[in-house]
Amino acid sequence: MDLGLSGKVAVVLGSSHGLGLASATEFAREGAQVVLASRSEASLQAAAAQIRSTTGQAVSHRVCDVTKAADLQGLIDFTAGRHGGVDVLVTNAGGPPAGTFGDFADEAWQRAFELNLLSAVRAIRCALPAMRPRGGGRIVCLASVSSRQPIDGLILSNVFRAGVAGLAKSLANELAGEGILVNTICPGRISTGRVAELDAHIADKRGTTPEAVRKSYESLIPIGRYGTPGEFARALVWLGSWANTFITGQMILVDGGLVRTL
Numbered sequence: 001m002d003l004g005l006s007g008k009v010a011v012v013l014g015s016s017h018g019l020g021l022a023s024a025t026e027f028a029r030e031g032a033q034v035v036l037a038s039r040s041e042a043s044l045q046a047a048a049a050q051i052r053s054t055t056g057q058a059v060s061h062r063v064c065d066v067t068k069a070a071d072l073q074g075l076i077d078f079t080a081g082r083h084g085g086v087d088v089l090v091t092n093a094g095g096p097p098a099g100t101f102g103d104f105a106d107e108a109w110q111r112a113f114e115l116n117l118l119s120a121v122r123a124i125r126c127a128l129p130a131m132r133p134r135g136g137g138r139i140v141c142l143a144s145v146s147s148r149q150p151i152d153g154l155i156l157s158n159v160f161r162a163g164v165a166g167l168a169k170s171l172a173n174e175l176a177g178e179g180i181l182v183n184t185i186c187p188g189r190i191s192t193g194r195v196a197e198l199d200a201h202i203a204d205k206r207g208t209t210p211e212a213v214r215k216s217y218e219s220l221i222p223i224g225r226y227g228t229p230g231e232f233a234r235a236l237v238w239l240g241s242w243a244n245t246f247i248t249g250q251m252i253l254v255d256g257g258l259v260r261t262l
Contacts, residue, residue: 004242006031009083011075013066013123014092016043018192019142019236021050022229023090026237028057032088035079036061066093066119067111076126086130088240091120091164092142095194096156098201104156116160120167128180136179138240141168145186147251149259153202161186165251172249181248185236188255189217190227222257 010027014020016038028034028051036044036051036059044061051059062078064071079086096112120141131137143161145151150158165184172182189195199210199217206213218225232254238244239252253259 001243003030003238005088005237007033008087008242009033009035009079009085010088010090010240011035011037011079011086011127012090012092013037013064013119014094014142015090016040016047018194019187019190019229019232020090020092021047022233023092023142023236024059025051025054026230026233027088027240028055028059030237030241031057033083034059035075035083037064037066037075039063039065066123067114069122072119072122073126076123076130080130085134086127086137087134088138088140089123089127089131090140090142090236090240091123093119095144095154095198096160098153098198099155100153101155108156112156112160116157117163117167120164124167124171128175131180132178137181138242138244139168139171139175139180139182140236140240141165141182141184142236143184143186143251145188145253145255145259147184147186148253148261153205154198169249169251176248181244183239183248184251185232185239186251186253186255187232188227188253188258189221190229190232190254192229195226217258220258221255225256227254227256 010032012024015024015036062075064075093115141164143164146158147162147165168182168184199213203210203213235254
């Protein structure tokens, strides 16, 4: 299937590692002009080299702390100056710390808000003026299955990932008439460093091992295993492509069947 991404400009936030890097790699594989963004220049250079080695495609990059409005505007300005505009925006940021309600004071709530929800608001606000003149676009907001089914011990993620889904749903209605499709994609248990950290946290709380925690989760997943970053990325890239012409305002779960809600 031709995804219609050849020559399209895709900005992927949080793309120096994990699901962001996997998604950026798949966009590059499909011929998109990819712009990577994260807080570390060294990590971005390594990610760009990895993508070039894997796909044969060169990508651009810019240092960007998604909690800083000026950095996000600078990223979009850089992209527009280098590539002429933005066709695809993937909002993404690292997860907030694990814990329950009593573990967090106001500062932690504010930090999680800025990292996981306000960053998406700001990135979209910055990107729209660079997207509209191109006759449409795709916005894919990376959230979590906690948006559909809260996860014990991840109260900060539960709250602000759900906020991202609400943002995307609202914007889908507002922007559809301009040819801009907005969707949320939610990873379940995908084999990334973030999930390994969460498994270790749970193991410490339970007095067991991360391997035992992983096996307990795998027993709940109908497919019987954790997903791979590539499996997640292929779903995200299709959703953010021009093969998708009629899906907007939706929350897509990539979880192997873990979440049982309708």
